[in-house]
Amino acid sequence: MIPDRIIEQGTLTTTGARSAVEVRLPWYRALPGSCIAGAKLRIDGVEAPTESLRWQMNGREFGFDELVDETGEWWFPTDSAVLSGDLPVEADDAEHQVDVDLKLYIPYIIIGDGETLHIEEHDRKTMKAVQA
Numbered sequence: 001m002i003p004d005r006i007i008e009q010g011t012l013t014t015t016g017a018r019s020a021v022e023v024r025l026p027w028y029r030a031l032p033g034s035c036i037a038g039a040k041l042r043i044d045g046v047e048a049p050t051e052s053l054r055w056q057m058n059g060r061e062f063g064f065d066e067l068v069d070e071t072g073e074w075w076f077p078t079d080s081a082v083l084s085g086d087l088p089v090e091a092d093d094a095e096h097q098v099d100v101d102l103k104l105y106i107p108y109i110i111i112g113d114g115e116t117l118h119i120e121e122h123d124r125k126t127m128k129a130v131q132a
Contacts, residue, residue, distance in 0.1 A: 006123035020084035033070030037103040048085025
């Protein structure tokens with residue numbers, strides 16, 4: 001796992017009411033969208049409402065409930081995805097603390113009774129927000 005490289009430094013964008021950050025896969029092999037079990041986005045300690053979170057990869061946007069059966073889109077270690085949510089942040093000169101939590105399933109590692117490996121990773125970066 002590579003948790004310290006989840007958040008892409010300098011990618012915090014805002015529309016004023018909604019914020020987004022680019023994230024990288026903390027695993028060494030590509031995973032289908034169905035293996036992305038969930039995420040959390042916090043900026044300056046404030047968490048985006050779960051129902052507002054959106055995941056964008058390969059030019060498509062998903063809610064996490066839509067990813068459950070998504071096997072046609074894959075997240076590759078060399079590609080960034082975008083995690084966004086309803087979080088008001090100003091695009092000013094202030095530094096913001098950005099936290100991302102990811103939950104992933106690794107489908108080809110069986111840990112017992114047919115259950116696959118489930119990993120939870122966290123990263124924190126400090127950066128300025130830019131207007132989207």
